Amino acid sequence: MESAAARPRPVLTAGSVLPADADRAALVARVHNPECDGPCVAAVRGEQVVDLTAVAPTVSDLMERDDAAAVVREADGGHVWHLDELLAAPAGRHDVPRLLAPIDLQVIKAAGVTFVRSLLERVIEERTGGDPAQAARIRARVGQMVGGTLDGIRPGSPEADKAKELLVSEGLWSQYLEVGIGPDPEVFTKAPVLSAVGTGADIGVLGASVWNNPEPEAVLVVDSRGRVRGATLGNDVNLRDIEGRSALLLSRAKDNNASCAIGPFVRLFDDGFDLDTVRGIDIDLRVDGTDGYVLRGSSSMREISRDVLDLVAATHGPHHQYPDGFVLFTGTLFAPTEDRQAPGAGFTHEYGDIVRISSPRLGALVNTVVPSEQAAPWTFGVRALMRSLARRGVL
Secondary structure, rough: OOOOOOOOOOOOOOHHOOOHHHOOOOEEEEEOOOOOOOEEEEEOOOEEEEEOOOOOHHHHHEEEEEEEEEEEEEEEOOOOOEEHHHHOOOOOOOOOOEEOOOOOOOEEEEEEEHHHHHHHHHHHHHHHOOOOHHHHHHHHHHHHHHHHHHOHHHHHHHHHHHHHHHHHHHHHOOOOHHHHOOOOEEEEEOOOOOOOOOOOEEEEOOOOOOOOOOOEEEEEEEOOOOEEEEEEEEEEOOOOOOOOOEEEHHHHHHOOOOOOEEEEEEEEEOOOOOOHHHHHHHEEEEOOOOOOOOEEEEEHHHHOOHHHHHHHHOOOEEEOOOOOOOEEEEEOOOOOOOOOOOOOOOHHHHHHOOOEEEEEEEEEEEEEEEEHHOOOOOOOOHHHHHHHHHHHHHO
16 A cells, blocks of 8 residues: 555535435434534534434434434524535544534444355455455456356345355355355444544555455444434445455454444435335445546445345344444445456555445445554544533433
C-alpha cells in the first residue's frame, strides 16, 4: 500500500448521499454534537437534520417503537442542522457537528458466504493460504471443479448434501462450502457496540494486510423482538490474506479500528419501503484511487443464497437474544479479482482509496481508506454514551 500521507477527501453533499426518493423516506441519522459532547438521534427531513434525542435517546430505543416511522417524520425536535454542513465536517473532528454511523447500542453481526461467487473466492483464499500470488492459478481450478456444481443449489437441501458428497470425494470440500451450502449459515460478531464509523469517515485496513477489499452489503436493522425495522448500507472490510491463512483468524481480519462502516442513514420500513424492497435491491461499488485507478462493481440481493429472514432467524431466537437489538450485514456478491498492482495479484486497497457504496433506495456510504492504526481512535463507548445522555436529562 502507498503512504497514508496527503490523503484526498471525498466531497459530499446532500444530493450525493440521500436516497433518490428521500422525500418519501423515513431516514434516521446520528449526529455528533460538540455542544453536548455526545451523539444525537436525528431525523433527516429534506436537507435538514432534526435532533430527536428528547423523544428517543438512542436509535435502539427508537427501533422498539411501533410508530418509529411516524416519529421520524412528524415529531417535534430540538436542534436543526443542515445536512451539507454535517457532510463537510472533517473526518475524526470532535469540535464540529458531523454524521456518525446511524446505530448505537445494537450488536453488530454479519453473515458470511451468502453468495456463490463470493463463496468461491473464500475457498480460493483458503487454498492459497492467503497468498495473492497464487490466486489466479487456484481460481481457475476451483472455478472449473466447483463452480458448476453449486448452480441453483439451495443451502441445506438434499441437493446440497449430494454436492457435498461429490466435492468431498474429489478432495475439494471446504469449511466455506459447509457454511455456504450447508444447513447453518455463518453468523459472527463483526464489531463492538458503538465502534462503527459513518459516511465521510476514514475506514481502516490493518497495516499488516497486503490483500484486501471492500465488501458492499445491505445491513438489516432488527429490534429486540427480532423484527426487521429498516435497512442501511455497510462495508464489511475483508482482509483476504489474513483470513485465508486460517478461518480462526476471522476476528483479526474483521475487527480492527474503523474497519466497519455503516450508513449513511437507517431507512425505516413503511408502505413504500419494506423487506421485499431490500430483497430486490442492487448495491453499487466504486473505488477511486489517488493515481486515477477506478474499480466498479455491484452486488444484487436477488442472488443471495439464503433468504434474509433465514439469516435473522439464525441470529435471533430462543437460542440467542439481543435486548438492545442488532444490525446484520447480509453478505456480498462482490469479490474483485482484477489485477491492480501486479499481474496475477488481484485487487487490493491502497491508502487514500475513496470507497463509495450506494443504492438508489438507501443512498451512499462514502469512506476513505487509511491504516487502522492511523484512523481516529475509538474512544466513545457505552459508559460515555450513558453519561452524556444522563447529563442531558434524557434517560
